[in-house]
Amino acid sequence: MQIMVCLASVYGVWTIRDRKWYFEVDKTRGGRMFYLQDDCKHEELVEMVVNDYMLQVNGELLELSYPLPAAMMEKLPTDSPPMYVTNDRQVGSLVELCKEHVVRLCVSTRVGMGRNYNEPIHECVQEEKSEEVDKEDVEEEFGDEGWDDNESDDVNWNDKAWDVNSEDESDDTHDNDSADDVDNPDDIDADYSKYGKVKDEEEGEESLSFRERLRRGVWNGGNGGFTGTWSDTILVNHSYASKEALLSELRLTAVMARFAFKVYKSTTDLFVAKCVVNGCAWKLRAAVKNEPDCFWVTKYVKGHTCSIMDRVAHRRRATPRYIGQLFVERTGLIDGIVPRQIADSMRIMFGLNLTYTTSYRALKFAQVFVRGTPEDGYANLPSYLRRLKQANPGTITHLLCDEEDRFKYCFVALAASTAGFQYLKRVIVVDGTHLTGKYGGTLLVACGQDANFQVFPLAYGVVDAETNESWGWFFDKLQTCFSPHPMVIVSDRALSIENACVNVLPWVTRGICYYHLQQNIIKTYGGKELMYLVKGAAYAHTLAEYNRCMDSLRAAHPDLAAYMELADPNDVLNIYII
Ligand SMILES: [Zn+2]
Structure with a gap:
């Protein structure tokens, strides 16, 4: 069981007056509260401070210090200087002290190094072009939108991922399973499909739960599962199918190992990346060999010689966009995925802890990677409907656009539905529901009931809202799906449905659900x-x-x-x- 100590901190500068040290607090910066674990590392503390005070440290020194508690100072000369926290051991001493005394952490940066609060935050955004490189040699690698670092503050690092001795990765998931089910504040993704599930569906590898598949490493596609805790898999003489594949691995490495790289050279047959901190030894070189586009790693210096401070200040972080891309690349899944599953997979695969918001945004990005944007979807609708009809002869589709050729209504009744409906009771249930996509709208559905009392989908449409006009248009198209007389239409008591029914299908019997x-x-x-x-x-x-x-x-x-x-x-x- 880990013991946590809490540590309040202030920002300011030490001064000495009358042989006594004072910490002059910069009140505009406010205080921050940190919770430290017993085994907190210096790097972690520095990272917390840099993040929480939004410091932009550009190669200068961040100083962490604390005054000794009064009880100890009484026995020491008054000019005893503050204690500086410079390494893991010093952090350990501070944590021990916090267990007995109230200690205040003092954060300072040398003159001019703190962030100017009048300027907007550009945390972790760097010029990618190094002065020492000819401009044409450097590709705008980070023009790639996977790296918009400004939006990334909500990813927490699960330190277990860094601990090579950690062995309980797989059991982890089970514990969380039950915990999640009980305490589920974000559960807006409740899976209602289970209510209609037939027993047989539960069986077989195909329908393993997402968590179970994650645990076993069974994926639909992707790169052949995962290995639990992340480790740097880049090796000399490894090959990557394309430069993009190499970059993808490199980005993951940078995010996981908490550093940033810059592309030093990138041509059709050579790729060189260096640590973003000038002078650091970390370097990767890859060249095309044997077949075109296939990049082989020819040199890889894993070790950094830059300081942790510099690395933390420059490091890349996992943005929702990056997480989304990573999820799709590694799992090949998108249909039916909910934000919680993205969070689960990132935790299990890479030890990343995501907030619900980040997971949700990552899912949105992942959907765009796979399916394109909503705009693409609307643009492709005419060809989609045409192909739907080609593949399913007898399918009825209608698309209505406004005078400016923008989407207005659409209607789809698959051939299988219209063919099957003639064998059912002549009762159609209609209803509308809101769509939650970018452009909103309303989904109208018409269903029958089969002899087994199961819902039988007949037709659906997408309209702007439930109005007389939209329901009228929908019924007008719907009536081409079945032979007339007799027919019952069951709905709620929405006036628009009633009006449309009376106007378009005056001969039907109306039922109220x-x-x-x-x-x-x-x-x-x-x-x-x-x-x-x-x-x-x-x-x-x-x-x-x-x-x-x-x-x-x-x-x-x-x-x-x-x-x-x-x-x-x-x-x-x-x-x-x-
Ligand atoms: Zn480095």
């Missing part, structure tokens, strides 16, 4: 105890039975009975429908 009716009644009248009468009336198979239920309801709750009658018995009664 009992579920929606029940919701309305409970909301408006309360009276849950009377629902058995409402249900009795709604499900009555004879007029006598209906009247009996309604009489009882009238006696018990006249308002509710009146509401039921207002709903038009024709719409409610089974007897008229079947």
